[in-house]
Amino acid sequence: MKSTITITQIAQESGVSVATVSRFLNGKVPVSADKKARIEAVVRKYDFTPNALARGLISKRTMTLGVILPDITNPYFATIFQEVQRCAAEEGYSVYLCNTRFHHGDAPIDETGYFRMMMDKKVDGILIIGGQLDMVEITPAYKEALNKLSASLPVVAAGREIPGAGCIFIDSENGSGVTTAYNYLSSLGHKDIAFVGGQPGVTITETRLESYKKAAAASGRGVREDLISLSDYYLPDGYQAAEALISRNAPFTAVITMNDNVALGAIRAFADHGLSVPRDVALISCDRFYFADYTIPRLTSIHHHSRRWGQMVVRTLIQAVQGSTENARITFPPELIIGESCGSHLQH
Amino acid sequence: MKSTITITQIAQESGVSVATVSRFLNGKVPVSADKKARIEAVVRKYDFTPNALARGLISKRTMTLGVILPDITNPYFATIFQEVQRCAAEEGYSVYLCNTRFHHGDAPIDETGYFRMMMDKKVDGILIIGGQLDMVEITPAYKEALNKLSASLPVVAAGREIPGAGCIFIDSENGSGVTTAYNYLSSLGHKDIAFVGGQPGVTITETRLESYKKAAAASGRGVREDLISLSDYYLPDGYQAAEALISRNAPFTAVITMNDNVALGAIRAFADHGLSVPRDVALISCDRFYFADYTIPRLTSIHHHSRRWGQMVVRTLIQAVQGSTENARITFPPELIIGESCGSHLQH
DNA sequence: CTGAAAGCGCTTACAG
């Protein structure tokens, strides 16, 4: 539309060379006071800022980051992304957001298309959260694409570590939250504790399930497969998984759910089958979402500090972009937030 | 990191000029079959794709869009954004996401900084949803920045129309949903209907409040200011606004809330004050969020079809980018989804 | 159909 002004015109009008204008703009090399003043006046007159494309083309830095994640409508990812984008903006970076999963039940689209897109756009670094990365079985095509990606730019991958992929891996989950949840439910007297939600074949689900099984085994009751009802991460999944659990007629008095979406779905299903949480079923969830303090009942859940985690992840990425090899991988211990859904507030 | 391959190298290895490779890559101009084959082989060998920066610099099209919105953790925006990004990706566009509001209670950051960022990055078009745009009082600085922005690239602005700003304005709200909600509550026998949530001074709040007042006036009972309790759009706001309403000791039997976050907060506040929804208070909300079918009680709310709306908005933007002047502004009538929160399922 | 050349708007050695 409007013909935009360029550094050449600024130079002409200021009576200096483009090189000097460039130096003024970048502020690294000293420029004499009088030229500085002249340039500044012209720059201000036109409200000039340099073309980031031209700048990126020659300097090999675009001040641009890419984030690839499954589903921004999932509060877990939204919270992390928001923090990532905020910190990035503070450092002067713009960030692309690429979703790979759009509707509950739909197959996710291929992430590697985004890899290509981001490489072409010459982003300075990429953050991948979950998705194919988090599958227990990685396809060779995905691994190859990831290799290629991380060979050409810094990649921070939040999820399961893939040996030899050349990314900086950050693990967000070690299952300790589930252990805490299990033990807390045990301490309230529960013996038959079910596990609800999460997609089989995904690392985070398997990790949490593993912790659950270990805790169940340690409790002396042993692992009971009929108390495990997997599905996926959304509300309808929680609903269905809870219904499936109920239909088995296996006795249970408590459940651990994969996240707060699943928890809401499960609570709803229980209610529709005449079971009240926490009166009939105690519930503890993972990945505390923003609404957890306001549901009926308030959720008791494991807080994974996703906001702080997002900050840490983006800082790691920016450091990698800026050439640091240091691997500032601080982890935050998950924290049990007591609400009402496990019924402990009813006890004395 | 890895030195990337360029069109020049592809040309050399294929034994053709860079111009021919470029033509092959763009597929617009015919290339002879044998050269095509040779180039194709080399391109495939290196898995070559052109540098989007260089391409954008010369062609003036970056295949990049910018989205500026208040808060991606708000399900309303997340749903819209997701649809925008999906459609954009289908058309080959990458999209930047810029948040302006990060924490409940924090002041939003200045959007005009993002305007600059997006202009520098030479995005092909920008979508602005809400934020300062939606304030009843627009600051001169904002208006000037918006003018400048829309003078240099296509801008689709979802929110209140600002005369002379040069944007394509799309209105998402005419208050008719609130009218529907009010009338429905009336038909259930409610006389004292309150309005809860929403930030004063924001167009969407004022528009809905206006509809509420009109409906109240039309009902014969008149507008009662003590039944209006504004605040903001988040859960804690719904909670506080509901508490404020209760504390006034003005009788009411039903409420209309600004959105489903506010609804959840309000329901929670009512519960904490011994009021059950829908037994003691009937509730209808706006901006149906994804969890509305799973809360206790299930929410009755006005569905604004934000997914379809997002599709329409991004298509309008892409058309504008591609030079269309047509203003494909289809609107979807809001739809009342009956859940349980207004208690109609209890009546016979 | 095709190549040589100009040019997009910058940055950065290089030589003063």
Added chain:
DNA sequence: CTGAAAGCGCTTACAG
């Protein structure tokens, strides 16, 4: 401190 020049990796008239 400063300018002329080369160059980033492409596209696109222009002339065949």
